[in-house]
Amino acid sequence: MPEKTLDLIEPETxxxxxxxxxxxxxxxxxLDMGLTPGxxxxxxxRAPLGDPVEFxxxxxxxxxxxxxxxxxxxxxxx
Amino acid sequence: MTKKITVALAGxxxxxxxxxxxxxxxxxxxxxxxxxxxxxRKMGKRVYKNTxxxxxxxxxxxxxxxxxxxxxxxxxFLIEExxxxxxxxxxxxxxxxxxxxxxxxxxxxxxxxxxxxxxxLALAKGNRIDEEKIQEFLDVPVIPTIASKGTGIExxxxxxxxxxxxxxxxxxxxxxxxATEGMVHELEVILKSDQYxxxxxxxxxxxxxxxxxxNIIKKAQESKxxxxxREILRKTDEDNFETKIADQRYSTIQAxxxxxxxxxxxxxSGSDMVDRVVTNKLLGIPIFLALMWAAFELTFTFATPFMxxxxxxFGWLAGATAEVISTEWLASLVGDGIIxxxxxxxxxxxxxxxxxxxxxxxxxxxxxxxxxxxxxxxxGRIGLHGKSFIPLIMGFGCxxxxxxxxxxxxxxxxxxxxxxxxxxxxxxxxxxxxxLLAGAFFGRDAGIVIFGLYALGILVAVLSAKLxxxxxxxxxxxxFIMELPDYRLPTLKGSFIHMWERAKIYLKKxxxxxxxxxxxxxxxxxxxAPGSGGVFGSEEIYGSTDSLVGVIGHLxxxxxxxxxxxxxxxVALVFGIVAKEIVVGSMGVLYGAGEDEQNLSNILAAGAMxxxxxxxxxxxxxxxxxxxxxxxxxxxxxxxxxxTLFQLVYGTGLAWVFAFTLYQIGSRIGFLT
Ligand SMILES: Nc1nc2c(ncn2[C@@H]2O[C@H](COP(=O)(O)OP(=O)(O)O)[C@@H](O)[C@H]2O)c(=O)[nH]1
Numbered sequence: 001m002p003e004k005t006l007d008l009i010e011p012e013t014x015x016x017x018x019x020x021x022x023x024x025x026x027x028x029x030x031l032d033m034g035l036t037p038g039x040x041x042x043x044x045x046r047a048p049l050g051d052p053v054e055f056x057x058x059x060x061x062x063x064x065x066x067x068x069x070x071x072x073x074x075x076x077x078x
Numbered sequence: 079m080t081k082k083i084t085v086a087l088a089g090x091x092x093x094x095x096x097x098x099x100x101x102x103x104x105x106x107x108x109x110x111x112x113x114x115x116x117x118x119r120k121m122g123k124r125v126y127k128n129t130x131x132x133x134x135x136x137x138x139x140x141x142x143x144x145x146x147x148x149x150x151x152x153x154x155f156l157i158e159e160x161x162x163x164x165x166x167x168x169x170x171x172x173x174x175x176x177x178x179x180x181x182x183x184x185x186x187x188x189x190x191x192x193x194x195x196x197x198x199l200a201l202a203k204g205n206r207i208d209e210e211k212i213q214e215f216l217d218v219p220v221i222p223t224i225a226s227k228g229t230g231i232e233x234x235x236x237x238x239x240x241x242x243x244x245x246x247x248x249x250x251x252x253x254x255x256x257a258t259e260g261m262v263h264e265l266e267v268i269l270k271s272d273q274y275x276x277x278x279x280x281x282x283x284x285x286x287x288x289x290x291x292x293n294i295i296k297k298a299q300e301s302k303x304x305x306x307x308r309e310i311l312r313k314t315d316e317d318n319f320e321t322k323i324a325d326q327r328y329s330t331i332q333a334x335x336x337x338x339x340x341x342x343x344x345x346x347s348g349s350d351m352v353d354r355v356v357t358n359k360l361l362g363i364p365i366f367l368a369l370m371w372a373a374f375e376l377t378f379t380f381a382t383p384f385m386x387x388x389x390x391x392f393g394w395l396a397g398a399t400a401e402v403i404s405t406e407w408l409a410s411l412v413g414d415g416i417i418x419x420x421x422x423x424x425x426x427x428x429x430x431x432x433x434x435x436x437x438x439x440x441x442x443x444x445x446x447x448x449x450x451x452x453x454x455x456x457x458g459r460i461g462l463h464g465k466s467f468i469p470l471i472m473g474f475g476c477x478x479x480x481x482x483x484x485x486x487x488x489x490x491x492x493x494x495x496x497x498x499x500x501x502x503x504x505x506x507x508x509x510x511x512x513x514l515l516a517g518a519f520f521g522r523d524a525g526i527v528i529f530g531l532y533a534l535g536i537l538v539a540v541l542s543a544k545l546x547x548x549x550x551x552x553x554x555x556x557x558f559i560m561e562l563p564d565y566r567l568p569t570l571k572g573s574f575i576h577m578w579e580r581a582k583i584y585l586k587k588x589x590x591x592x593x594x595x596x597x598x599x600x601x602x603x604x605x606x607a608p609g610s611g612g613v614f615g616s617e618e619i620y621g622s623t624d625s626l627v628g629v630i631g632h633l634x635x636x637x638x639x640x641x642x643x644x645x646x647x648x649v650a651l652v653f654g655i656v657a658k659e660i661v662v663g664s665m666g667v668l669y670g671a672g673e674d675e676q677n678l679s680n681i682l683a684a685g686a687m688x689x690x691x692x693x694x695x696x697x698x699x700x701x702x703x704x705x706x707x708x709x710x711x712x713x714x715x716x717x718x719x720x721x722t723l724f725q726l727v728y729g730t731g732l733a734w735v736f737a738f739t740l741y742q743i744g745s746r747i748g749f750l751t
Contacts, residue, residue: 020321024290025145026557031324032141033559034175038325044350048362049455052464052558054353058174059341061349061562063451065458068557 007069014042015074022071034058081129083242089167091138092563094195097225098167099135112151126235142182144293163242164188170200177331181252187279190218191237197222211338226569254326274301289320349564366452373436378475381428392421407615419596423589426478433479438576442568461547466496473503481711489556498725501704502539504532507658511699514662518679519689588710595706602627641737642691657705690750694737701733
């Protein structure tokens with residue numbers, strides 16, 4: 001499957017996290033929220049104005065701006 | 079003999095921590111700030127079974143790293159103050175992420191008791207959780223609770239007391255892979271050889287070093303052993319240790335969860351259904367605006383009769399006392415100074431109570447996060463967080479509760495900027511000034527002029543935020559990583575406690591500043607100018623050309639003359655700091671129109687001022703020093719006189735520049751003269 005960054009994934013798609021590419025502090029915060037490599041992420045929806053984006057991960061809902069989502073490398077599943 | 083213990087309350091945001099805190103302490107709580115910062119610190123007491131518990135509510139955090147102020151505060155408290163016991167409140171519907179924090183608390187070596195909250199919601203979702211097994215796995219007491227109903231709180235307290243009497247255990251149930259453990263061990267040996275580190279749990283400190291925690295590395299740099307430590311850490315640089323460590327923590331939790339519970343992930347949750355509508359592409363914004371409008375109307379329209387009552391009551395009280403006191407200056411001090419001052423503190427209470435009731439409903443139900451989600455795009459453009467939107471909107475009603483409402487913004491810099499620009503949002507008290515002046519000078523076009531002033535306020539707020547973001551408060555935008563918690567039914571009790579807390583803070587912290595300001599202006603207005611022969615505190619002197627404020631008016635007249643204002647306007651503007659609407663009343667007196675606004679309007683329209691100067695005055699009123707109440711809460715919420723002063727100088731400077739440009743260019747080209 002091709003690799004993509006999380007901000008480019010269309011809503012209602014599920015992906016798996018491959019790698020975090022952001023700076024250490026950002027990476028750490030994203031990790032703390034449970035976005036560790038291998039985790040499944042479901043893209044739920046974009047905000048009405050297009051940004052930020054809502055995800056479902058580990059059974060809860062999280063939103064990131066596209067800017068942050070861009071630092072998450074994923075592959076599509078299914 | 080009663081025993082005394084300190085209990086720290088930890089947990090992720092939105093897990094019901096405040097509800098647990100309220101259920102334990104009832105109304106015996108005290109809200110202050112953590113030392114040196116403006117993050118709120120709540121403490122409470124509870125005596126239970128011969129034990130006096132001091133409960134400290136730590137900020138809600140997802141982790142204990144140093145990338146956010148909240149996490150530093152929580153972590154420093156645990157390390158430095160060493161509470162006897164830590165209660166972590168866990169959301170049973172969201173175990174995995176919640177237990178991540180537990181692993182860190184355990185690494186810190188604290189004595190832990192887990193309150194497994196939202197038990198009812200977990201059951202309703204069809205999740206089966208075996209608490210006993212979790213307890214076994216983690217080796218800490220796990221007590222199920224439903225905090226909003228108070229269920230399980232006594233059992234929780236029993237467990238706290240029992241655990242507090244036990245010895246601290248030192249083994250950490252969580253272990254990492256061999257390579258990591260090897261390095262942890264190597265680091266621990268070094269740490270244990272230096273007294274400097276005795277203060278910290280060595281295993282925890284080593285893990286933090288490996289994770290590259292900046293704050294911990296800085297601490298290590300002060301030790302003599304740092305070269306050795308760096309030697310070991312150098313080997314890790316490429317390794318992305320923080321990913322490895324986070325990954326292993328989560329894997330351990332997952333492995334445990336597979337054995338202790340049965341989580342139903344099949345169906346879409348109720349919250350997701352609601353969100354389909356509430357954050358819908360088409361409906362999201364209209365629903366948001368409708369809710370904002372409703373909250374605004376309820377807050378400010380509902381408050382109006384109460385505010386009028388307070389106003390009338392204090393007016394009556396001032397008059398009545400003045401009649402009883404025969405010494406004229408004393409009567410004036412008590413009436414126009416102190417009683418009017420107390421009145422101007424209390425007049426904001428209805429607004430504050432109602433707005434915070436409303437905000438608390440939005441926050442506790444989970445809607446606040448959606449509002450931030452919807453508006454973040456707009457606020458992101460000016461470098462702020464979606465959460466800044468609501469306080470700014472509420473500023474149209476009154477800046478005072480709006481500034482207090484910035485508490486929901488986590489990032490300190492975003493919060494500070496929001497506070498600093500909030501006063502530019504044109505509040506309700508400025509409207510009477512516009513109505514009078516625009517009515518007098520622009521007749522049928524008054525509506526457009528007033529609309530323009532509101533728009534100017536927004537524009538100045540937005541551009542100032544952007545400007546501050548790129549100059550005095552420069553820096554990376556805080557990353558936007560926000561949970562959208564499940565919708566929950568708020569409890570009235572929780573909202574009332576929240577509302578009352580805010581009111582107390584306002585009265586205690588801002589009340590004094592407001593009162594001093596009002597009495598100060600009274601003094602200026604009542605002390606006769608040297609050589610004028612007037613009598614201190616007499617009605618003839620009060621606010622006249624022969625009073626100190628009159629002298630000041632004349633003194634600053636050259637400063638405001640280029641704006642087209644004379645000394646009378648200068649005096650009215652000084653009075654306007656007490657409350658903006660007073661500008662109108664003072665002008666009435668100074669222009670000899672008395673209390674009758676129509677009269678004043680006629681005098682002005684007949685040429686006492688040019689329309690151009692009138693427009694300038696409205697712009698000036700919009701932007702210059704906010705009222706004392708506003709100054710009081712800016713000081714309280716920024717915790718800094720420096721930033722308060724910055725706002726005053728910046729706002730007044732802008733007001734001057736705008737009015738100056740308008741008047742100078744306008745009078746050159748013959749606009750509105
Ligand atoms: N159903 C249910 N709701 C709860 C429970 N505990 C708290 N709540 C609700 O969850 C919301 C958030 O609670 P709060 O105490 O403010 O959470 P905090 O952000 O962790 O302080 C409020 O609306 C509470 O009434 C619980 O055990 N069950």
